[in-house]
Amino acid sequence: MEPRSHHVKCLSPAGFHRMAYVEWGDADNPRVLLCVHGLTRMGRDFDRLARAMADRYRVVCPDVVGRGHSDWLRDPAFYAIPQYASDMAALIARLDVEQVHPVPGEDSVDHAHAQAHATRPLGGEERVEDLALDLLGHPRASVG
Secondary structure (H helix, E strand, C coil), X not given: CCCEEEEEEEEXXXXXXXXXXXXXXXXXXCCEEEEEXXXXXXXXXXXXXXXXXXXXXXXXXXXCCCCCCCCCCCCHHHCCHHHHHHHHHHHHHHHCCCCEEEXXXXXXXXXXXXXXXXXXXXXXXXXXXXXXXXXXXXXXXCCC
């Protein structure tokens, strides 16, 4: 199984930028894993996990702005948690699902990204079901 490549337009104070993401599994599956990578990583770092979970979940792996196939921001000052949270909110809205299960990567910045969008209601509704802190590469982390 190969992922489908997409992008979503996000907004920063300097204008629009594109955030790339890959999607695995059934696009109509309401159970969505949102795999958010760390500061120096990219969405394709989750390929192994995505392949293993694609039969049960729609797995979405974005390239956070400035990484992978996503655009760079015009002003480096905007690389901060509020921008990352705003971009994740745009992605979740684009996915058009009731809830997501965020899966952060292996560093503390990932946890901050996930917590920033996990605690932020979208349109007055809570759209994040839970926060799964599954550390890829951690000796006790399991896939499947």
